[in-house]
Amino acid sequence: MDLTLKIWRQENAKAKGKFETYKVKDISPDSSFLEMLDVLNQQLIEDNVAVPVCFDHDCREGICGMCGLYINGRPHGPDTAVTTCQLHMRKFNDGDTIVIEPWRAKPFPIIKDLVVDRSAFDKIIEAGGYVSVNTGGIPDANAIPIPKKDADISMDAAACIGCGACVASCKNASAMLFVAAKVSQFAHLPQGKVEAKDRVKNMIAKMDELGFGNCTNTGACEAECPKEISLTHIAKLNREFFAAKIL
Amino acid sequence: MSNIFSFSVGKKLIMSLMGLFLIAFLVVHLGINLTLIFCDTTDNFNIAANFMGTNIVVKVMEITLFGGFFLHIIYGLILSIQNMIARPVNYKVANNSQTSFFSKYMFHTAVIIGIFLVLHLFDFYIKAKFLHGAESVIINGEEMHDLGALVIERFQILWVDIVYIVALLGLAFHLHHGFQSAFQTIGLNHPVYTPIVKGLGLAYTILVPLGFILIPVIIYIQHS
Known part of the structure; x- marks a missing residue:
């Protein structure tokens, strides 16, 4: 799958953030959403175009509550009753544009990129x-x-x-x-x-x-x-x- | 420990109880209004309006009603402002999950109802009660305001009817969420009874505003 990603980038809590657009290619439909982001980060490091995108994750089994991304207007993405780590890329279509935002709430201030406190x-x-x-x-x-x-x-x-x-x-x-x-x-x-x-x-x-x-x-x-x-x-x-x- | 109304849930309790009181009031209001199209004369409407304006029990209820409106509006404003502050930066892509559609527009429909309420109170309640805007009529030996004639006169004006119908549609949308939401806020959520409450709410939302809307439509058609 080839995808266009629009991701919220914010240097730190006080910095002004903005959306950056990245393209990822040859993503397996069977990979998880976080694995897709891992691929993006590897690509960013290898190409030396930007620092990797920060996002929260821990168990990657849907039980710890650490991961949380607001994907195309929905927390944890388009699937139901799963966390972001349990969301698979087969829920998207080849060529899709995916907008990824952090949780937005005053009591959840952004620490960096997609990571909130x-x-x-x-x-x-x-x-x-x-x-x-x-x-x-x-x-x-x-x-x-x-x-x-x-x-x-x-x-x-x-x-x-x-x-x-x-x-x-x-x-x-x-x-x-x-x-x-x-x-x-x-x-x-x-x-x-x-x-x-x-x-x-x-x-x-x-x-x-x-x-x-x-x-x-x-x-x-x-x-x-x-x-x-x-x-x-x-x-x-x-x-x-x-x-x-x-x- | 601070009082119950300093808590968000306490404020919401007041909103829901006052909302339910206003819902009950609307049924009485509609019942009186319907006499205008189901009775041959406006006498029954005038007698009912006179009773509502003079009976001591109703007068006490009237204070409760205005208090109810006031608290419902004030707490609604406070809670809405807090809600806006709670998310200072909006999402690029709006949430599109399956939710109660009209609940997202409670503030907007409330503004429509609020504007209408001011117009409505001025046009009938204040004009008749304080500005001598209504003629007098004697029914069964008792002198009273001819509010029925005033209503019929007003409803012959097309733009008045349009404003009235738009406001009633706003009210319908407000009640569609408000009716069942009030029960949830009070804590009444039950696997058997909640679907019944939602069904009743839907019936109320359709029938009561429709009843109100029918009155100007029929009067306009009859007099044009």
């Missing part, structure tokens, strides 16, 4: 996305019965890898789906219910403080989430919040 998510987790661990003996796994339905919902929420595609796709750059997943995964479990009220208030307060936008129930986050986190978790987040503030 997503530590805002860490700060939200620090605000309450955990269960306080009391020291002592290891409890029996079956000591606290958990209904299968609740365990399933909790596991669905826990599938969130914190990649930030929800923020990237949202027209308001809202982090509600991320926060909802993190609140919901604990809210359905007895261990999480102990600190549920403080958790939801603190995490929403931190999300607001960091400058994420507000949810307008548009649904782009759900449509683009590589782990298919459902909007029902946002409704759960809202219920948890009202219960914490009103009841």
Whole structure:
């Protein structure tokens, strides 16, 4: 496959960025999107025309949440329920022009090129996305019965890898789906219910403080989430919040 | 801990509750308006309008209604401005994922409705209540404003009808997303009931604005 790539290049956080156009040839349809970028970077080094394009990646197995590119108007590209590393070039056509942008959100400042600082998510987790661990003996796994339905919902929420595609796709750059997943995964479990009220208030307060936008129930986050986190978790987040503030 | 309205989710709760109140109000408004085309005289419309303007319970509801509009608009503005700030640099390629289409234009449709609301309130509510813009009529021995005649007079003007219909279409698009979105914001999302709410929302979105639009269309045709 021969492709034209329009890629956002930005020297550092303060520099003014712009799109640069590159051409890559003989890309295998079976290669992943990141492998295609590896080929581009190798070509840039060998031809000595530009410094390699910076992009985030780690496991390349769709589970770490590090990769994240906004490809042709969609976070993680045109495929559904996959991360950028699991996106394959067969989803594109020979001769295509592909526009590659970084996540765009005020709380996700660009570090370089396509790499953004997503530590805002860490700060939200620090605000309450955990269960306080009391020291002592290891409890029996079956000591606290958990209904299968609740365990399933909790596991669905826990599938969130914190990649930030929800923020990237949202027209308001809202982090509600991320926060909802993190609140919901604990809210359905007895261990999480102990600190549920403080958790939801603190995490929403931190999300607001960091400058994420507000949810307008548009649904782009759900449509683009590589782990298919459902909007029902946002409704759960809202219920948890009202219960914490009103009841 | 700060109060509930300092949180984004708290502001959205107010927006959704006020939105649902306004949705309920529109049904009452439409019911009264429809008497103009389903009754032979404007008496029923005038009696209903007079009742709405004088009954003490309705007067309390009127304050709630104006408060509802005010809070819905103010919080809508605050949240929209925060949303714009949250993405200072836009994408080169706009997001084209499968989403609620009209939710992307809630602010735009809100501006249309807002402009219409100012015109509408001035043309009927303020003019009749404070500027003596409506004639008096005696129905069942009681003197009241002849608002029915005022409405019929207005709806014979083509540009008034066009503005009215455009505003109602804006309202329909606003409600198409707003109806079901309000339930989601309150936290009501259920695998069985949410599809029913969405269905009801769609029916409301079509039938209520259509009902409002039919009135000027019929009056214009009858008098031209």
